[in-house]
Amino acid sequence: MSSLSAFDSRLADVAGVSVVASTELVGGEGPGLQIVVIENALGRATLTLQGAHVLSFTPAGGRDLLWVSPLAIYKPGKAVRGGIPLCLPWFGSHPDGLPAHGFARTALWSIVGAEALTDGRTKVVFALTDSEATLKLWAHAFRFEFAVIVGKALDVELVAEHKGDVPVKFTAALHSYFSVPNVADAVINGLEGCPRIDTVGGITRSVNEGAVHIVGTHDSVYLDVPAEQTIVTSAGTTHVYSADTRSAVVWNPGEQALDIGDLKEHYPGFVCVERGDVYDNAIELAPGASYRATMTISG
Ligand SMILES: O=P(O)(O)OC[C@H]1O[C@H](O)[C@H](O)[C@@H](O)[C@@H]1O
Numbered sequence: 001m002s003s004l005s006a007f008d009s010r011l012a013d014v015a016g017v018s019v020v021a022s023t024e025l026v027g028g029e030g031p032g033l034q035i036v037v038i039e040n041a042l043g044r045a046t047l048t049l050q051g052a053h054v055l056s057f058t059p060a061g062g063r064d065l066l067w068v069s070p071l072a073i074y075k076p077g078k079a080v081r082g083g084i085p086l087c088l089p090w091f092g093s094h095p096d097g098l099p100a101h102g103f104a105r106t107a108l109w110s111i112v113g114a115e116a117l118t119d120g121r122t123k124v125v126f127a128l129t130d131s132e133a134t135l136k137l138w139a140h141a142f143r144f145e146f147a148v149i150v151g152k153a154l155d156v157e158l159v160a161e162h163k164g165d166v167p168v169k170f171t172a173a174l175h176s177y178f179s180v181p182n183v184a185d186a187v188i189n190g191l192e193g194c195p196r197i198d199t200v201g202g203i204t205r206s207v208n209e210g211a212v213h214i215v216g217t218h219d220s221v222y223l224d225v226p227a228e229q230t231i232v233t234s235a236g237t238t239h240v241y242s243a244d245t246r247s248a249v250v251w252n253p254g255e256q257a258l259d260i261g262d263l264k265e266h267y268p269g270f271v272c273v274e275r276g277d278v279y280d281n282a283i284e285l286a287p288g289a290s291y292r293a294t295m296t297i298s299g
Contacts, residue, residue, distance in 0.1 A: 014114040016040040016122045016150075033074045036111070040122050042151040047083075050076060051105040052126035052146040054084040057154040062299050065154075065238050067179035067270035071262045079105045081177075081262040082270065086146060088160060088172035089138055091249075091278040101175070103137050104128060104144060112145070121151035130163070140164035153298035160292075162285040170283045173249060173276030174295050176240065180233045183252045183268045188212040190229035190240075191248060197221040197279055214271060217254040221279050223247055229273055241296040242275040249274040 018037045033048040035055075043059045058064045068082030079085050079101070087101035094100065113125035128144045135141075141163035149155040162168060180186045189211050196208040198220045208222060227243040250273055253260065257267035275295050277283050283291055 014122070015116050017114050017124060033076065033080070036124065038122050038124055038148065038150045040116075040120060040150060042120055043154070045148060045150045045154060047124075047126075047148065048074070048080060049111070049126075050108055051079065051086060052109040052128070052148075053080055053086065053105060054148065054154070054156070055080065056083065057150070057297060059152050059299050063235065064179060065297055065299055067177045069262050069266050069270075071264055071266060073262055076108075077106050083177060084156070085175040086144075086158065086172075087175050087274075087276065088144065088158070089140075089142070089168075089170055091171040091173045091276060098137055101173075103134055105175075107134070109146070117149070117151075119151070121149050123147060123149045140166075140168055153296050155296050156294065158293045159290055160285075161290045162287060165287050167284055167286050170285045170291055171276070171278045172283075172291065172293060173247070173274040173278055174242075174245075174293060175249075175272060175274045175276075176295070176297065177270045177272050178231050178238050178240075179235075179269065180231065180271050181235050181269075182233075183214045183271050185233060186214060186271050187232040188214075188229060188250060188271070188273060189232065190226055191222045191250070194225050194248075195223040195280075197223070212250055214250075214252050214254075217252070217256050219249075219251050219253070221247055221249050223280050225275075231271060231273060236299055239296070239298045240273050240275065241298075242294060245275045245277055245293045245295070246281040247276055247278045249276070249278065 016039045033050050036047045038045045045057045046055045056064045072081045085105040088104045090102045109126040109128045112127045115123045126146045130141045143161045145159045147157040198204040225248045229240045231238040257263040
């Protein structure tokens, strides 16, 4: 189900959905990654099939609200630096040294549906199910679905169905990288008064006061956050809305990026505002239960 030929005929009659080879991408190397392009009169998005990973979203007449590193590596098994990596079934580092942010962002997903909606938007649905490889990393049967709706806004919906037979602790994040003219000048609203876990150089807990400004390395989890955050810059305001997740992670490595091969000196161009359920907001998923996380991004 995961090869191009398995889904291209299904997409042929859906206006605005096409698939191109990623060898056209700057920075592509090796076999590259397959790209899905979703385009209509309202907006345009691109994704890699690996990770069901959104790379760009541009509302018609607007700018790309997302950021991908000019040094991003498009290689099977390597997470692309930027866009919206899907972090699940765990967020962050793993106590047993398993891959950071889970395996979903580097697994090959399948397209299971594509639809031109009556309001002019286009919806494409991706899926990932357990396999021999995933069961070695996470011993639970599952079905993950990720729906992407392209219109004037980008709507995404992640549903993770636990098909195993024991309860499992679960964390997840929609790890969005937003394009900013200069991270030092970005102002992030919508996290005032939230419990904050600063993870730079150890764990420090506090309550966040006021708007968030990025000074140097910033890596903080904000708990029990309101539905909407805004990122205000000289290029405009980006809105991030998620009514059903409880955490937000704000990240920019600052000069630590100089040691990160696919970031280096490009770090001022983005800020991550990631919505999900992490740390104290982790979910206990019962057998048969589903986790759902939606997010809307608009300019
Ligand atoms: O380099 P990655 O595995 O993609 O992780 C990138 C970043 O993701 C999140 O924002 C975490 O809070 C950071 O601690 C981490 O450095």
